[in-house]
Amino acid sequence: MIVVTSPTGKIGTELVPRLLAGGARVRVIVRDPAKLSPQLLGKVDVTKGSTDDPEVVSAAFQGAEAVFLVVPFPFNVEDIVKHYLRFIRPAAEAIKLHDVKRLVFVSGLRLVTASAKGLSSLSTAIENTIVDAGSDYRALWCAGFMENLLAQIEPLKHHGTFLLAARPDVKAPLVATRDIAATAAKLLLDSSWRGRDGLAVMGPEDLSYDDMAEIMSEVLGKPIRFQQVSDDSFRARFVESGGSEAVAQWLVEMRADSERNPHGSIQRSAENTTRTSFREWCEEVLKPAVQG
Numbered sequence: 001m002i003v004v005t006s007p008t009g010k011i012g013t014e015l016v017p018r019l020l021a022g023g024a025r026v027r028v029i030v031r032d033p034a035k036l037s038p039q040l041l042g043k044v045d046v047t048k049g050s051t052d053d054p055e056v057v058s059a060a061f062q063g064a065e066a067v068f069l070v071v072p073f074p075f076n077v078e079d080i081v082k083h084y085l086r087f088i089r090p091a092a093e094a095i096k097l098h099d100v101k102r103l104v105f106v107s108g109l110r111l112v113t114a115s116a117k118g119l120s121s122l123s124t125a126i127e128n129t130i131v132d133a134g135s136d137y138r139a140l141w142c143a144g145f146m147e148n149l150l151a152q153i154e155p156l157k158h159h160g161t162f163l164l165a166a167r168p169d170v171k172a173p174l175v176a177t178r179d180i181a182a183t184a185a186k187l188l189l190d191s192s193w194r195g196r197d198g199l200a201v202m203g204p205e206d207l208s209y210d211d212m213a214e215i216m217s218e219v220l221g222k223p224i225r226f227q228q229v230s231d232d233s234f235r236a237r238f239v240e241s242g243g244s245e246a247v248a249q250w251l252v253e254m255r256a257d258s259e260r261n262p263h264g265s266i267q268r269s270a271e272n273t274t275r276t277s278f279r280e281w282c283e284e285v286l287k288p289a290v291q292g
């Protein structure tokens, strides 16, 4: 049995069908089972509840050989370390209690070097808690997701622009979430690996936002321009939309860290480079979303 947290998320939605196709029995933890894809009904075990609830997590992990863990991204919290531990602690306790053999969890490229202020304590807290769980594990050190650009559909559609508090010229290895799911599925379906380690998951090319605007223009058949907004304006909009000052500041620091060092401390290799190019992603995901 493989347990998947966040089966309705971007990675989870792509992961569960891959695990079923690979012959695994799958159990999902979901707050609202009505949000699961209808194609999964009858094919997966469902534990209803929140992944920060120790009883829910313990019930779900019973009889599991492997677990896929996603901590929901913090949005309106004051203490980011506390937010991560709220989800990781119940998982670590249930892994220990039920002797789960393998854990695959989603992390970020930024957490490998942990050079930004605030990232180092987060990275240490996560690692210590997970090591204490006792299972073998692989952290997936993911680059930024191509899907983050889906938040820009309205300006793309109506103004031919996308706006971020980021430099236009820094090249980074954005990755498609389906490729993260493919990497996770491979690890979860393979019972032969051992030890505690991480694997970077990077898209096949390093592109700047200006490079992306050029590709989007070609795929969407209209001029697209990247517009840099200031950190102050990003913070104000984030807080206006319900996020906390603390998370806004954390995101600003992570972005500055990624601009100093887009690959973290990772060297590109065949193993950590995924398939889907930004152009393919634009054709298959962005274009239908903009034109829909």
Ligand SMILES: NC(=O)c1ccc[n+]([C@@H]2O[C@H](COP(=O)([O-])OP(=O)(O)OC[C@H]3O[C@@H](n4cnc5c(N)ncnc54)[C@H](OP(=O)(O)O)[C@@H]3O)[C@@H](O)[C@H]2O)c1
Pocket: 006, 007, 008, 009, 010, 011, 012, 029, 030, 031, 032, 035, 049, 050, 051, 052, 070, 071, 072, 073, 106, 107, 108, 109, 142, 143, 144, 145, 148, 177
């Ligand atoms: N975006 C990036 O560029 C980037 C880069 C590196 C790493 N990451 C990491 O990727 C992860 C996000 O993965 P994703 O994009 O696949 O997720 P996502 O699309 O943001 O979805 C979040 C999922 O978490 C579930 N969820 C939220 N709160 C929950 C709770 N209390 N109990 C149970 N489920 C809950 C949601 O379920 P509902 O349907 O119930 O809402 C949803 O399935 C985060 O850990 C983030 O730090 C992101």
